[in-house]
Amino acid sequence: MFEIRIHSRGGQGGVTAARLLALAAIHDGKYATAAPFYGAERRGAPIVSFVRIDDKPIKIYSQIKKPDMVIVLDASVMDVVDVLQGLKGGGNVLVNSQQKKEFSGYASSNVDLTGIALREKLVVSGSPILNTPVIGALAKMGIVSVDSAKQAIREMFTDERNVKAAEAAYREMSA
Amino acid sequence: MINNDRSSIALSRSPIRSPSLQELDIIAEIPKEEYVLKCTSACAGCSDSLALRYVLKAAGPDTVLVVPACCTSVIQGIWPNTAFNIPVYNIAFGAAAACASGMSNAFRKAGKKTNVIVYAGDGGTLDIGIQAMSGAFERGTDFLYVCYDNEAYGNTGMQRSGATPLGAKTTTTPTGKTDFKKDIDAIIAAHDPPYQATAAAAYPQDLFKKVQKALTFRGPSFIHVLAPCPPGWRYSTEKTVEMGKLAVKSGMWVLYEREYGKVTIGAQSKVAMKKPIPLEDYLAPQGRFKGIDPKTVDILKQRIVKNLAKLAAEEAAP
Amino acid sequence: MKKIATGNKAVAEAVKQAGPDVVAAYPITPQTEIVEQVAEFVSSGELKSRYIPVESEHSAMAACIGASITGARTFTATSSHGLLYMHEMTNWAAGARLPVVMTNVNRSLGPGWNIWAEHTDALQERDTGWLQVYVSTVQEAYDATLMAFRIAEHNDVLLPVMVNLDGFLLSHIMQPLDTVELGDFIPPLTLPHAIDPKSPTGYGGLTGPDQHFKFRWDIERSMRDSVKVIDDTQKEFAKRFGRQYGFTEDYRCDDADVVVVAMGTLGKEAEVAIDLLRKEGIKAGSMRLRWLRPFPKLVLIGKEVVVIDRDYSFGRGGILATEIMAQTKEELFSVIAGIGGQEVTYEDVADFVRNRRMGTESWFGVNSNV
Numbered sequence: 001m002f003e004i005r006i007h008s009r010g011g012q013g014g015v016t017a018a019r020l021l022a023l024a025a026i027h028d029g030k031y032a033t034a035a036p037f038y039g040a041e042r043r044g045a046p047i048v049s050f051v052r053i054d055d056k057p058i059k060i061y062s063q064i065k066k067p068d069m070v071i072v073l074d075a076s077v078m079d080v081v082d083v084l085q086g087l088k089g090g091g092n093v094l095v096n097s098q099q100k101k102e103f104s105g106y107a108s109s110n111v112d113l114t115g116i117a118l119r120e121k122l123v124v125s126g127s128p129i130l131n132t133p134v135i136g137a138l139a140k141m142g143i144v145s146v147d148s149a150k151q152a153i154r155e156m157f158t159d160e161r162n163v164k165a166a167e168a169a170y171r172e173m174s175a
Numbered sequence: 176m177i178n179n180d181r182s183s184i185a186l187s188r189s190p191i192r193s194p195s196l197q198e199l200d201i202i203a204e205i206p207k208e209e210y211v212l213k214c215t216s217a218c219a220g221c222s223d224s225l226a227l228r229y230v231l232k233a234a235g236p237d238t239v240l241v242v243p244a245c246c247t248s249v250i251q252g253i254w255p256n257t258a259f260n261i262p263v264y265n266i267a268f269g270a271a272a273a274c275a276s277g278m279s280n281a282f283r284k285a286g287k288k289t290n291v292i293v294y295a296g297d298g299g300t301l302d303i304g305i306q307a308m309s310g311a312f313e314r315g316t317d318f319l320y321v322c323y324d325n326e327a328y329g330n331t332g333m334q335r336s337g338a339t340p341l342g343a344k345t346t347t348t349p350t351g352k353t354d355f356k357k358d359i360d361a362i363i364a365a366h367d368p369p370y371q372a373t374a375a376a377a378y379p380q381d382l383f384k385k386v387q388k389a390l391t392f393r394g395p396s397f398i399h400v401l402a403p404c405p406p407g408w409r410y411s412t413e414k415t416v417e418m419g420k421l422a423v424k425s426g427m428w429v430l431y432e433r434e435y436g437k438v439t440i441g442a443q444s445k446v447a448m449k450k451p452i453p454l455e456d457y458l459a460p461q462g463r464f465k466g467i468d469p470k471t472v473d474i475l476k477q478r479i480v481k482n483l484a485k486l487a488a489e490e491a492a493p
Numbered sequence: 494m495k496k497i498a499t500g501n502k503a504v505a506e507a508v509k510q511a512g513p514d515v516v517a518a519y520p521i522t523p524q525t526e527i528v529e530q531v532a533e534f535v536s537s538g539e540l541k542s543r544y545i546p547v548e549s550e551h552s553a554m555a556a557c558i559g560a561s562i563t564g565a566r567t568f569t570a571t572s573s574h575g576l577l578y579m580h581e582m583t584n585w586a587a588g589a590r591l592p593v594v595m596t597n598v599n600r601s602l603g604p605g606w607n608i609w610a611e612h613t614d615a616l617q618e619r620d621t622g623w624l625q626v627y628v629s630t631v632q633e634a635y636d637a638t639l640m641a642f643r644i645a646e647h648n649d650v651l652l653p654v655m656v657n658l659d660g661f662l663l664s665h666i667m668q669p670l671d672t673v674e675l676g677d678f679i680p681p682l683t684l685p686h687a688i689d690p691k692s693p694t695g696y697g698g699l700t701g702p703d704q705h706f707k708f709r710w711d712i713e714r715s716m717r718d719s720v721k722v723i724d725d726t727q728k729e730f731a732k733r734f735g736r737q738y739g740f741t742e743d744y745r746c747d748d749a750d751v752v753v754v755a756m757g758t759l760g761k762e763a764e765v766a767i768d769l770l771r772k773e774g775i776k777a778g779s780m781r782l783r784w785l786r787p788f789p790k791l792v793l794i795g796k797e798v799v800v801i802d803r804d805y806s807f808g809r810g811g812i813l814a815t816e817i818m819a820q821t822k823e824e825l826f827s828v829i830a831g832i833g834g835q836e837v838t839y840e841d842v843a844d845f846v847r848n849r850r851m852g853t854e855s856w857f858g859v860n861s862n863v
Binding site for chain 3: 198208216221237238239241248249251254255257260261262264265266267269270274275276278279280281282283284285289296306307309313314352363386456473
Binding site: 023065 | 659761765835
């Protein structure tokens with residue numbers, strides 16, 4: 001089982017990112033679940049969402065304690081939350097950032113999702129949309145296939161710019 | 176928000192058929208058919224059953240009555256017998272209007288025009304049922320809500336309700352009620368239903384016509400019926416009709432209609448406005464007002480004047 | 494096409510296919526998504542229902558009752574305080590023999606305000622005459638909702654059915670969902686006692702001490718008859734759509750020495766604990782209770798039983814543990830865990846089994862030795 005924890009702030013689309021990722025994984029022929037952790041969240045507060053991907057049905061509902069990967073949609077969350085907590089040794093940290101950030105003992109990658117969203121004019125109520133481009137970055141990392149990523153995005157969003165943003169993230173993500 | 180009730184009102188802001196009371200006078204042959212049969216379990220001199228008799232005659236056989244806990248729950252008889260020749264759905268105390276809301280929607284969905292009439296007491300209307308009623312009116316439910324008002328919880332032995340007038344003794348206001356009667360008609364008016372009216376069991380022709388008229392409107396309508404109660408108000412049973420008439424003649428009860436917001440005061444109350452009988456004539460025969468403080472009587476008189484002036488102003492408004 | 498849905502969306506999808514004539518709805522977290530989605534379906538014309546946006550849950554159930562007695566198919570959804578607020582009317586719906594179908598998204602009760610999963614809300618409705626089923630996956634939420642209409646409306650039952658799913662854990666999780674071509678799986682509703690002005694009848698009026706018990710017994714008679722209807726319906730569902738359901742879902746119970754009994758998502762996660770324990774050489778099994786009413790005959794003879802209650806009856810014990818003890822007459826290990834959304838993992842469940850002390854009760858997080 002591959003377990004992913006997504007850190008974001010309320011309203012940034014972390015929950016939707018988890019859902020898109022799970023849907024793409026299902027299109028890859030796998031089993032997947034996406035679960036938001038509902039706290040007393042409000043717009044702007046740090047939140048986490050969980051994605052599990054496996055080859056067999058997933059029976060676990062409790063929170064992910066030892067993720068294989070962590071996604072940080074808003075780098076400022078790292079100032080207040082230990083995003084590495086429980087992350088398996090050598091696990092990957094994907095950060096929405098222009099600069100690559102090193103985490104000792106972990107692999108790290110970065111992509112400027114905010115920049116991509118602004119370029120594609122994917123902005124809702126003043127917030128750049130991060131959940132569709134991040135799926136492109138995850139496809140680049142091989143978490144889901146490119147075709148399934150696009151299919152999932154098209155099922156959940158009608159605006160084709162979401163797919164373009166994902167393609168941009170695929171191209172621009174650091175190794 | 177979807178609201179099927181509301182859309183049905185929007186379709187028919189003008190009534191399907193809205194005859195004036197004068198027109199109705201011509202056709203006001205009260206049908207011989209009885210829907211409240213003999214052998215009800217009502218008290219002698221009960222004006223609840225008297226009023227219901229005319230409500231049902233006006234509504235006719237394609238009618239379902241929704242009855243919350245109240246005297247009418249008892250009057251219909253004990254299972255497996257019923258004295259009502261009409262389907263009656265009994266429901267919990269605070270739930271009549273909501274139940275009727277579901278029933279009306281289901282009938283309309285099935286293409287049926289069956290009248291859905293709530294027949295509820297003052298406790299089930301002004302107190303415990305007010306939330307459900309307010310919701311049903313706000314949603315534009317296609318139904319008629321009749322509140323028969325005996326100004327206390329009659330079925331449980333006359334405890335005070337929101338409808339009990341100032342100064343009236345009940346088992347829970349042994350020295351007389353210290354609060355005013357709640358103006359439920361004003362609360363209903365605030366919901367802006369197509370039609371609302373007041374009536375009295377003592378004026379069955381008037382009640383009959385108002386029910387007939389109310390049922391011509393799509394959407395919610397409301398009729399508030401004064402229903403004097405011999406054991407509760409403590410007067411002798413043969414005076415039930417007289418008691419209702421005294422209430423109107425003294426101005427304690429005003430007969431009027433409000434159709435699309437336009438108020439029309441009834442002829443009987445017009446007389447009372449010009450030349451009311453002394454309020455004491457209405458209070459004196461009733462044991463519940465025995466020993467009432469003259470100051471309280473004065474306050475009641477002032478309220479009557481104020482209420483009549485308010486209604487007259489509303490009637491005069493363009 | 495492969496679909497993915499939350500538990501709430503799956504329920505709404507099933508409701509759309511079942512096609513109730515009247516839906517009366519009031520929002521409450523974590524159920525709201527259901528009534529929003531149903532409202533969308535009505536708005537778009539995909540569901541030809543009358544949607545009554547009532548002003549309270551008490552009125553939601555009253556409106557379902559009023560609609561149902563005309564012979565209409567009815568649906569509502571609620572949770573927690575909403576369910577308790579309609580308690581008077583849930584009794585009425587069952588007493589009036591009306592096949593209302595309701596989703597309850599299990600949530601804790603206040604104070605303090607806690608919106609997370611707990612079963613005490615639905616268990617407080619245990620004695621109302623409603624059939625109750627508890628589900629553990631998005632797929633099961635969908636399947637059980639479809640079956641609920643068929644079971645409730647069966648003329649041998651004519652009792653309301655409550656489908657329970659865990660707040661957030663199931664209501665908000667996204668899982669795969671296979672929808673079905675319903676066909677005639679849910680036959681048209683024929684309510685034998687539907688109200689009809691052509692046949693004036695009094696409903697629910699004064700009923701004397703010489704009669705009332707007969708109506709109560711009739712509820713119980715139908716509750717007993719519902720066992721066969723549920724069984725038949727689940728078999729028919731499996732035949733048509735390929736997914737099997739029982740009164741319980743048993744996992745590696747046959748040769749088990751110790752069996753974990755739980756409801757909802759925790760009952761599903763317990764299966765992972767069983768695999769873990771089996772690897773350690775502990776012959777454990779899991780029995781996830783699906784139907785609480787009617788309460789099934791549990792096959793637990795000769796096994797040690799560990800019951801996990803996400804609920805409690807103060808002054809008595811875990812409600813599920815109490816129910817099971819009443820049937821088996823055997824001591825068991827009662828664990829109170831998951832109250833108000835308390836985090837419980839399969840590793841914790843494995844610990845409950847490893848540390849079991851038959852004949853005792855333990856509150857997870859309070860008694861340090863569970």
